Amino acid sequence: MSERLSQFDKALLGLRSLVLSGEFTGQRRLSEVAFAERLGISRTPLRQAMDRLVAEGLLERIETGGCRVATFTPDDIADAIELRGVVEGTAARMAAERGVAEPLLADAAEVLDRIDGALRASGGVDFDEYIQANAWFHDLLARFADSPILRREIERMSLLPLASPSAFLSEQSAIPDFQDSLTYAQRQHRAILDAITNREGARAEALTREHARLALSNFTYLTEQQPMLAKRVPGLALVASE
Amino acid sequence: MSERLSQFDKALLGLRSLVLSGEFTGQRRLSEVAFAERLGISRTPLRQAMDRLVAEGLLERIETGGCRVATFTPDDIADAIELRGVVEGTAARMAAERGVAEPLLADAAEVLDRIDGALRASGGVDFDEYIQANAWFHDLLARFADSPILRREIERMSLLPLASPSAFLSEQSAIPDFQDSLTYAQRQHRAILDAITNREGARAEALTREHARLALSNFTYLTEQQPMLAKRVPGLALVASE
DNA sequence: TCGGAAAAAATTGTATACAGAAAATCCTAA
DNA sequence: TTAGGATTTTCTGTATACAATTTTTTCCGA
Numbered sequence: 014m015s016e017r018l019s020q021f022d023k024a025l026l027g028l029r030s031l032v033l034s035g036e037f038t039g040q041r042r043l044s045e046v047a048f049a050e051r052l053g054i055s056r057t058p059l060r061q062a063m064d065r066l067v068a069e070g071l072l073e074r075i076e077t078g079g080c081r082v083a084t085f086t087p088d089d090i091a092d093a094i095e096l097r098g099v100v101e102g103t104a105a106r107m108a109a110e111r112g113v114a115e116p117l118l119a120d121a122a123e124v125l126d127r128i129d130g131a132l133r134a135s136g137g138v139d140f141d142e143y144i145q146a147n148a149w150f151h152d153l154l155a156r157f158a159d160s161p162i163l164r165r166e167i168e169r170m171s172l173l174p175l176a177s178p179s180a181f182l183s184e185q186s187a188i189p190d191f192q193d194s195l196t197y198a199q200r201q202h203r204a205i206l207d208a209i210t211n212r213e214g215a216r217a218e219a220l221t222r223e224h225a226r227l228a229l230s231n232f233t234y235l236t237e238q239q240p241m242l243a244k245r246v247p248g249l250a251l252v253a254s255e
Numbered sequence: 256m257s258e259r260l261s262q263f264d265k266a267l268l269g270l271r272s273l274v275l276s277g278e279f280t281g282q283r284r285l286s287e288v289a290f291a292e293r294l295g296i297s298r299t300p301l302r303q304a305m306d307r308l309v310a311e312g313l314l315e316r317i318e319t320g321g322c323r324v325a326t327f328t329p330d331d332i333a334d335a336i337e338l339r340g341v342v343e344g345t346a347a348r349m350a351a352e353r354g355v356a357e358p359l360l361a362d363a364a365e366v367l368d369r370i371d372g373a374l375r376a377s378g379g380v381d382f383d384e385y386i387q388a389n390a391w392f393h394d395l396l397a398r399f400a401d402s403p404i405l406r407r408e409i410e411r412m413s414l415l416p417l418a419s420p421s422a423f424l425s426e427q428s429a430i431p432d433f434q435d436s437l438t439y440a441q442r443q444h445r446a447i448l449d450a451i452t453n454r455e456g457a458r459a460e461a462l463t464r465e466h467a468r469l470a471l472s473n474f475t476y477l478t479e480q481q482p483m484l485a486k487r488v489p490g491l492a493l494v495a496s497e
Numbered sequence: 498t499c500g501g502a503a504a505a506a507a508t509t510g511t512a513t514a515c516a517g518a519a520a521a522t523c524c525t526a527a
Numbered sequence: 528t529t530a531g532g533a534t535t536t537t538c539t540g541t542a543t544a545c546a547a548t549t550t551t552t553t554c555c556g557a
Contacts, residue, residue, distance in 0.1 A: 020511060045539070055512045056539090057299075064303060068310045070407070077519065078539050092349075092404040099345045103338060162334040165312070166412075262541065287509070297542045298509095319549065320509050499557085506551070514543080521536070527529090 024062035027052040042079040093176035098225020106218035108157030266304035269294040284321040340467020348460035350399030
């Protein structure tokens with residue numbers, strides 16, 4: 014089961030995790046040689062990985078050469094979350110319009126049951142399970158419409174860690190009534206799946222957008238109440254919007 | 256004014272234009288050495304350019320190594336056009352909600368006048384002018400909301416040449432009442448700008464989506480009426496959806 | 498003539514060398 | 528002491544060499 018990793022894969026995984034660790038979140042240029050040595054590979058595949066991370070938006074090019082960790086304002090993150098909701102909403106609408114293959118629907122129902130289980134776990138909510146199952150549901154949503162284009166774009170948007178639905182989940186436990194928020198989110202999941210199953214495109218789209226707006230309001234609350242969140246955001250420099 | 260191009264820039268521009276020329280639209284693997292020689296550069300920057308084009312979606316990786324020109328079904332293109340409309344619609348809505356800086360609005364008004372001029376040119380519609388001004392308008396739309404995230408995503412979606420609003424414009428002259436279609440599109444432009452100026456977010460979004468749907472229906476008409484279009488699609492293998 | 502194995506050729510993935518440019522350091526002069 | 532400039536150092540961008548695969552060709556046997 015363990016596929017042999019190419020040097021490029023090593024570079025990509027290693028570099029991404031280093032960037033997300035937050036260690037290099039200053040505005041300094043990232044040294045190719047330093048990272049290549051640290052990851053035990055040559056500069057060539059490391060450079061490829063840097064290019065990739067620039068394309069993902071995690072890094073940004075410097076005019077004079079090289080690149081640095083990207084910085085985002087809370088407004089940027091908010092936009093990314095909302096846009097993700099819009100695109101997922103489109104996926105939901107298309108899925109409803111076109112109909113979804115039975116097996117996928119069955120998978121979705123099962124995943125939603127798993128989320129219910131995580132919410133009702135003895136000893137409080139099982140966060141890890143919730144996060145995983147939630148990510149699974151959103152991935153299924155992206156596959157419902159059977160559109161490679163749509164799927165690709167949604168996947169791309171999930172790459173900005175802060176825009177993905179499960180980002181911050183651990184931070185979010187600081188939110189009052191957070192558990193209620195999760196329960197509410199799950200009710201939205203069921204409503205979305207219901208709308209899609211019933212071929213109600215407009216409703217499926219609206220519900221999915223609304224679902225993203227919940228994540229958005231949680232994020233907004235966090236950044237307003239806890240400005241120091243910036244320090245805990247995994248790896249990306251979060252810059253105060255003036 | 257002529258900025259010195261890096262080898263990578265040469266590779267990117269050259270390779271993209273070669274791919275779009277359609278010469279390599281078979282399913283064969285693109286040889287790195289061949290292209291490097293043809294463009295007069297070494298394999299390193301060419302390889303970077305290939306990576307970039309893969310990220311853009313113009314090329315796709317081959318499991319055993321290397322990459323080839325990507326293929327799209329008409330359904331894929333249709334999805335891309337629709338999705339572009341959705342994201343542009345979001346930009347329009349956000350612009351209306353947030354308000355747009357005066358200078359940008361003035362630019363937009365001017366561009367729309369240029370389009371009117373292109374439509375009323377003596378000796379028939381000035382297509383080149385229309386295409387250029389139209390692209391300009393859509394670029395302004397992407398900048399209206401003052402959101403780097405949104406702008407980036409819209410730009411990215413314009414990279415798939417077939418999804419961009421002006422793609423096919425020359426082909427589309429084969430459409431009956433095509434000139435009327437352009438006039439209608441321009442009326443939509445004005446309506447969109449009007450909605451944004453009046454801060455009517457929902458209307459701005461709906462109108463922008465509708466605008467994309469016009470392009471979509473033109474594309475659909477073309478592929479249905481002229482299956483041989485595939486041969487004339489610049490550079491991308493268009494595969495019949497079964 | 499056809500199928501398949503073996504050898505040959507070509508191609509990719511990776512490492513590394515090198516030149517030119519940017520950045521850091523240090524020295525000098527006000 | 529500090530500003531400015533020259534020098535040194537470091538770094539990126541690019542070319543190229545090399546090894547491991549993959550693909551093609553060749554050749555033999557059925």
